[in-house]
Amino acid sequence: MALLGNPDMIHDLRLTRRCATLLVPILSVAFIVGCSSGSADRGKPSKDPKPSASPSPTSDRTKVLERRAEEALGIGEADDTGDRFVESGLERASDGIHTYSALSNGESYTLSVVCSGAGQVRLAVTVKRSVRQTVPCDNVPVRQRITNAPAQLKIDVDGLAGSSGIVGWRIDELTT
Known part of the structure; x- marks a missing residue:
């Protein structure tokens, strides 16, 4: 009983409850964000993608067709x-x-x-x-x-x- 009557001890318990009241929601949000961001980012390219060793055949074919169309129309040439x-x-x-x-x-x-x-x-x-x-x-x-x-x-x-x-x-x- 003597401990509960100590004003310093009661003050410390109040601070601990206030801290716990503030920390629980913050930690909960951090936990939810941390867990959900990993699953949402799966399948997305990284922010610093590595260049591929060779371009895809589709992009090569597209570039060839673009060049053919430009040449047929005379785009980029003097008229x-x-x-x-x-x-x-x-x-x-x-x-x-x-x-x-x-x-x-x-x-x-x-x-x-x-x-x-x-x-x-x-x-x-x-x-x-x-x-x-x-x-x-x-x-x-x-x-x-x-x-x-x-x-x-x-x-x-x-x-x-x-x-x-x-x-x-x-x-x-x-x-x-």
Whole structure:
């Protein structure tokens, strides 16, 4: 009884209870976070991934097809026709192209589209009305002249069943 009557001992017990009351929730949260973060991070690449010894065949094939499409469209080369380059792009055939290109209203342009790979893609160009055509993935560009152009040209390309590869497009303003 003498110990319980000691004011220092009662004060120490209160501090111990306060510390325990604060530490239990903190330690519980730390335990839960520590246990759950390991399972959530499984399957994710590490923050410092090691480079692979050789690139995957898919990426090599994609790069080859991209280079073929760029060469077919003359992307990156000087234009010897005198036409002015406006814009271009490359996408996977499975993703397609869905873009609005800003043009100078009333001017004339050439749209070139090429598919490198296998299968076919469906090209739809909307000037005043939508014009559709099928483009084989044979690396041969399809060109369409656009006269009296609108302020925005809508271009949609979708891969047909079984198609794979790269679709490229290029717009040039015709000079007179």
